[in-house]
Amino acid sequence: MTAFMPVTLRFCDNKTMLIGSVADAETALRQQWPDKAAQAYLDAARLVRLAVEGTCCPRTAFEAFGKAARQQGILVAKPRSRAHDWLDAAANP
Structure with a gap:
C-alpha cells in the first residue's frame, strides 16, 4: 500500500509513472518535465528532498509535488471508479 493516493504522470518523453510516496516523487522529479525552472517545480523538489x-512533513511535500505536476500539465486525470459513486450514494441517502 502506498503512503498517499497514487497519481500518474506522463512526462515529456511520453513515459508514464505511478507515484504514491515521497520516494516515488523523488524519482519522478528526475524525469523529463516541461519546465524544471518553474517555481512550483523548484518548491516541490526542495520539499521532497527535505521530506526524504x-x-x-511528507504530506506537504507530496501536495507540492502534485501541484507542480498539475501546473505543468503532466498529471494524468483518471475517471472516478463506480465504487466512488456507490460510496457517495451510501453516504448521502
Missing part, C-alpha cells in the same frame, strides 16, 4: 531527509 526527515525535516519536512
Whole structure:
C-alpha cells in the first residue's frame, strides 16, 4: 500500500509513472518535465528532498509535488471508479 493516493504522470518523453510516496516523487522529479525552472517545480523538489531527509512533513511535500505536476500539465486525470459513486450514494441517502 502506498503512503498517499497514487497519481500518474506522463512526462515529456511520453513515459508514464505511478507515484504514491515521497520516494516515488523523488524519482519522478528526475524525469523529463516541461519546465524544471518553474517555481512550483523548484518548491516541490526542495520539499521532497527535505521530506526524504526527515525535516519536512511528507504530506506537504507530496501536495507540492502534485501541484507542480498539475501546473505543468503532466498529471494524468483518471475517471472516478463506480465504487466512488456507490460510496457517495451510501453516504448521502
